[in-house]
Amino acid sequence: MSKGKDSTTNRSVMYISSVIIVLFVIFGMFLPKEMGKVANDTFAFLTTDFGWLYLLSVAFFVVFIFGIAFSRFGNIKLGKDDDKPEFSNFQWFSMxxxxxxxxxxxxxxxxxxxxHYLTPPMGKGATPESMRTAMRIVFFHWGIHPWVIFAIAGLALAYFQFRKDLPFLISSAFYPLLGDRIYGPIGKAIDILAVFATVFGVATSLGLGSSQIATGMQYIWGIQATPTTISIVIAVMTVLFTLATISGLHKAMQFAANIKVWLSIGFMVFIFLFGGMVLILNNFTDTLGAYLQNFVQQTLWMGNIDWLKGWTVFYWAWWIAWAPFVGQFVARVSKGRTIRQFILAVTLLPSGFSMIWLSIYGGAAFNLDKLANGAIQAAVKTEYTTAFFALLKQLPLYSITAPLAILLIIASFIGAANSATYVLAMLTSNGDMDxxxxxxxxxxxxxxxxxxxLILVGGGTAVLSILQTVSIVAAFPFMLIMIAMCFSIYKALAQEKPLG
Known part of the structure; x- marks a missing residue:
């Protein structure tokens, strides 16, 4: 295979993608209503006519990735045959x-x-059955499916970089199909679409995070959460993570990462202990069984199209948009692992953690809401971004935990933005790992x-809508790329002689 042709001189991906995105920003600044209309019209078209394709594509990804894991290809190394893992099992699992x-x-x-409890996709809301349905849906949206999507992108990046010495780019995954054309216009187009998917996906997360920070400050201290306030929060956070990035403040970024991890663990333990341990454990056991029992049906369920547009289709598009970003992360830490080890660890460990997290938070929310005569659901009906703070208000030490919750969101915000900045820079510098x-x-x-x-275009009452819109629109072409990527991966693996 060719190695990194034009890897240091060709910056076309950077120039083209940055110019288009800057033009998009300018368009939004001066013609926000027009941009909103175009985005919403595109959203309506894609979700109405192609919602089924998002569901079928992700179902195909699930079958493909586990088929690869348990096939004869599972023993192939993500690296040379004699490469050893860079990290111990504990370090790898932790990451x-x-x-x-x-x-x-x-x-x-x-x-x-x-x-979902209040407005389920089927049946009557605010019932014991709708609570069970709500938790099953949450497991579905945050469980195995998103990590299957990330595993495909990560497998492609790790295999073609570490085993075939190709650039650390999405386009490299298409070498078996395109050959040296990955260095030409077709390959560049693939990488540009990866940049778009990453920018839109990260913007969705940053928009949600900044909205939660602003509404949290309103909930705690009475500071009004207007679109302007949210924009100021984003601007301050952007200055912080950009300064950290260009100043090389690795210790500061590691400190932020450590804060995120320890606060996350601290909140999980705290909420578990004081939010109703037995109910949480019962909820986790029951929901896990329902999730596994309904796995296939839920994957392909289209019984409520309008609900699917706002939830499942949005989530699948969001995860697809995040695939280059998270795929890069899981690939970077997995050199030397076998394909089977990689797939099983990447799909099962983080999804298992997410299910435990959601069981604790969701179970505690239902328990405390009942004890507080509907206080949490009332907060969600008024402003859903305050739900976390409404939960904490029902627990001890609220004056301490509420500001710590803001700190957790900020740490998560900065960590994601800094990592995404690094990945975007890598994608637009021909896979340069530094x-x-x-x-x-x-x-x-x-x-x-x-x-x-996006926040200003969406306005105070439509932030979620505009973020859902841009995610679904940006992810659509990249979803098609990922389908083709699966066939390319299979073609490359079919030419391998498995170890063992």
Whole structure:
């Protein structure tokens, strides 16, 4: 295979993608209503006519990735045959667990179960049955399916980089189909679409995170959470993570990561102990059984199209948009592992962690809501972004835990944005695993500006809608790329002689 042709001189991906995204930002600044209309029209078209394709595609990804894991290809190394893992099992598992903790999990951990409980996709709301349905749906959205999507992107990046010495780019996964054309216009187009998917997916997370910070400050201290306030939060966060990126403050970023991990663990233990341990454990056991029993049916269920547009299709698009980003992370830490080890660890460990997290938060929310005569569901009905804080208000030490919750969201925000900045810089520098500081700072500023534009376009009452819209629109072409990627991966593996 050819190795890194034009790897240092060709910056077309950076120039083309950055120009288009900057133009998009300018368009949103000066013509926000027009941009909103175009985005919403595209959203309506894709979800109405192609919602089924998102569901079928992810179902195909599930069958494909586990088929590869348990086939004769499972023993192939992600690296040379004599490569050893770079990290111990404990370190590797810890990093995969860490990859499962992000803004989205903090944002939706209370809000989503309560929203499905009140307005389920089938049956009557606010009943014991709708509570069980709500938790099963949450497991479905945050369980194995998203990590299957990430595993495909990660498998492609790790296999073609570590075993075939190709650039650390999405386009490299298409070498078996395209050959040296991955270095030409077709390959560049694939990488540009990966950049778009990453920018839109991260913007969705940053928008949700900043909204939660702003509404949290309103809930705790009475500071009004207007679109302007949310934009200021994003701007401040952008300055922080961009300065950290260009200053090389690795200790500061590691400190933020440590805060996120320890606060996440602390909140889980605290809520588990004081939120109703027995109910949480019962809830986890019952929901896990229902999730496994309904796995196939839920994967392909289209019984409520309008509900699917706002939830499952949005989530699948969001995860697809995050695939280049999270795929890069899981690939980087998995060199030397076999394909079977990689797939099983990446799909099962973080999803298992997410289910435990959601059981604790969701179970405690239902328990405490009942004890507080509907206080949490009332908060969700008023402003769903305050759900986490409404839960904490029902627990001891609220004056301490509420500001710590803001700190957790900020740490998750900064960690995700910093990592995404690094990945975008890498994607636009031909897979350079140590991209320049100027490029990193550029993408940091672009991410912040892009997210602010989306918030301002969406307005105070439609932030979720605009974020759902851009995720689904951006992920659609990349979803098609991922389907083709699966066939390319299979073609390359079919030419291998498995170890063992």
């Amino acid at each position: 995969l667990f860490g990859g499962g903790m992000g803004i989205g999990l903090v944002f939706w951990s209370v809000a989503e179960p309560m929203m 991209p320049g500081k100027n490029l990193r700072s550029f993408w940091g500023i672009i991410q912040g500006a892009f997210t602010i534009i």
